[in-house]
Amino acid sequence: MDFILLFLFAGVPYYLLFEKKNILGKEKIFYLSALLVVLGMIISASTSSAVSMPFVMIALLFSLFSLYKANKTNNLYKLAYYILFFNAPMLLMFGAKESALYGISLLLTLMGIFLMGKYYERNYGSANYKSITGITLVTPYAGLILTIYLTALALYPPFPNSLMFLNGILSSEINSLWYVAVVVIFFGNFLIAVRVMAKTVFGKPNDNVHYIDVALKERWLHLAIFILLLVLSIIGLQEVL
Numbered sequence: 001m002d003f004i005l006l007f008l009f010a011g012v013p014y015y016l017l018f019e020k021k022n023i024l025g026k027e028k029i030f031y032l033s034a035l036l037v038v039l040g041m042i043i044s045a046s047t048s049s050a051v052s053m054p055f056v057m058i059a060l061l062f063s064l065f066s067l068y069k070a071n072k073t074n075n076l077y078k079l080a081y082y083i084l085f086f087n088a089p090m091l092l093m094f095g096a097k098e099s100a101l102y103g104i105s106l107l108l109t110l111m112g113i114f115l116m117g118k119y120y121e122r123n124y125g126s127a128n129y130k131s132i133t134g135i136t137l138v139t140p141y142a143g144l145i146l147t148i149y150l151t152a153l154a155l156y157p158p159f160p161n162s163l164m165f166l167n168g169i170l171s172s173e174i175n176s177l178w179y180v181a182v183v184v185i186f187f188g189n190f191l192i193a194v195r196v197m198a199k200t201v202f203g204k205p206n207d208n209v210h211y212i213d214v215a216l217k218e219r220w221l222h223l224a225i226f227i228l229l230l231v232l233s234i235i236g237l238q239e240v241l
Helices: 002-008 015-021 026-046 053-072 076-086 088-093 096-124 140-153 160-170 176-201 216-240
Strands: none
Touching: 002 026, 002 053, 015 026, 015 076, 026 076, 026 088, 026 096, 053 076, 053 088, 053 176, 076 088, 076 096, 076 176, 088 096, 088 160, 088 176, 096 140, 096 160, 096 216, 140 160, 140 176, 140 216, 160 176, 160 216
């Protein structure tokens, strides 16, 4: 069971093989990663056995590598599944219920970031955001949407990610490895989210880029995700209280 959950919760970054061998594209790697995390949460919820600490330590080590990859990439597709891998230790260390709630909240947030990657690719040729600076000034809808997702990712309350994270902490047994994992995951999510905001949401717009804002149909889709995040925030607040 430990091996199964370690794999399904992305404890081993199999994206290395997919990226190097071009077995799957970046979009499909995200879909596969999200599917495996969902399967992992289902299996975790169906068993009462806890994952042993050595497996959590392995997941944490690979998590740090995923954080390094997330810090180096400028691609929103890759960022989405790197961050999913990075948060894997919390899905192993939280209880089944807390893991499921945090996992759902995280997946919704990363799906939003992934969809923004599609918006970038459709309008600017790729999901890379390096040259697409200052979007909040020239494409306010895109700037607002991406800011909401990144703020949720950075574990700011009252967004559900932060409430589910806090609920997982309050409901778990504390040990030295637990403290290390919590600090690493918390600050890693925060720093990556702030880095992306600084590079694409804020700053001076690029005069060489023809900016196009998010289309109306896409806004409705993101609004639906925001509503789901709001519902999760209410559930998370109830769980904490």
